Amino acid sequence: MTLLGTGAPEGLPRPDCPCAACAAARGTGARAATALLVDGALLLDLTPGAALAAARAGHSLTGVRQVLLTHPHDGPALELPAGLPAAGRVPDGRELTLISGHRVRAVPMDSPGTGYEVTSPEGVRLLYLPPGGAPAGVAEVGRPYDMVVADVMGRPDGLARLRAAGGVGAATDVVAVHLDHDVPSCGEVDRRLAAAGARAVPDGSTLVVGEYHAVPDVPRRTLVTGGARSGKSLEAERRLESFPEVLYVATGGARDGDTEWAARVTAHRDRRPGSWRTEETCELAPLLGRDGPPLLIDCLSLWLTDAMDRVGAWDDDVWAKSGERELRERVAELVGAVRATARTVVAVTNEVGAGIVPGDAGTRRFRDELGRLNAAFADECEHVLLVVAGQALGLRG
Secondary structure, three states: OEEEEOEOOOOEOOOOOOOHHHHHOOHHHOEOEOEEEEOOOEEEOOOOOHHHHHHHOOOOOOOOOEEEOOOOOOOOOOOOOOOOOOEEOOOOOOEEEOOOOOEEEEEEEOOOOEEEEEEOOOOOEEEEOOOOOOEOOOOOOOOOOOEEEEOOOOOHHHHHHHHHHOOOOOOOEEEEOOEOOOOOOHHHHHHHHHHOOEEOOOOOOEOOOOOOOOOOOOOOEEEEEEOOOOOHHHHHHHOOOOOOOOEEEEOOOOOOOOHHHHHHHHHHHHHOOOOOEEEEOOOHHHHHHOOOOOEEEEOHHHHHHHHHHHHOOOOHHHHHHHHHHHHHHHHHHHHHHHHHOOOOEEEEEEOOOOOOOOOOHHHHHHHHHHHHHHHHHHHOOOEEEEEEOOEEEEEEO
């Protein structure tokens, strides 16, 4: 399979767009509208300059026997190179057999457009989905696809559905296409895709479907830190949005009568996928010790506040007599649970030690203990991110 283009329908950079992502889309970061040439016999999506793109990749379109469209329109193709058959669309659920021996089945989408499952004469299977599309009503899939080519950035929930149905397994090569200007840089694209177990390739790349390819290693334990309103919670959520089920652990609990807190909780809940479950608790060690779906812990600073409340850490005398020792024990229990857990974990915390020295002993104590907790927790994580002004900087992994 050759990817003649890997970008959104308008390409990247978009024509006349002044945004930072389009300004940086140069070289291998520039992408034409997505189109796939399968075994030289099947063209999925007909885009401007397809013949030239094929020639640049060392291929010809003269052997193409079928051109199928996925985009949600039935109008004439923008450009029909000489010798190509007219572009068409297979009705949802119907199957088409080509002279070449390939079988193509139309997969219904939850939005306008058509997806295609292509099976080679040897039985290798490819799934290609349109921009902004995800499979509708995915049932159990007999076995994972060998390759999935889809709008991973725009519809990570579609990838989650395929995982839940068994369509994407540990060895499935997930390739992101329809890449647009909503992500600021190529490095950021690669980082977000790796968190989803997917990858992007330059235009003109030829891939062998079913051939072994090292699937990006999704970090099992990640700590996301940053200042207030830096975007750290959103970054943490992005890292798990392609998983079919997630347990969101809210350590802040409910605060009766606090309208500002209620508004924050509502905003977080509204942007999370509907399949995620929420549990309000500070008992993190038992959760980490049990099997289950990935955990998103938000956040460690509120967990520490609860832990310090429990041991009386705000009182200088209690802190000196027993509070410090009891807090150290509780933190050690949490860190040990993170070390031993078999679950995928993404935890959020705050950086509070970069400002002025607090004026009271209790606040200084909290600042110091949070710094110690963050360092100990980070030591147990394969991946550590610092979020500043909405930009995620990799500190580890």
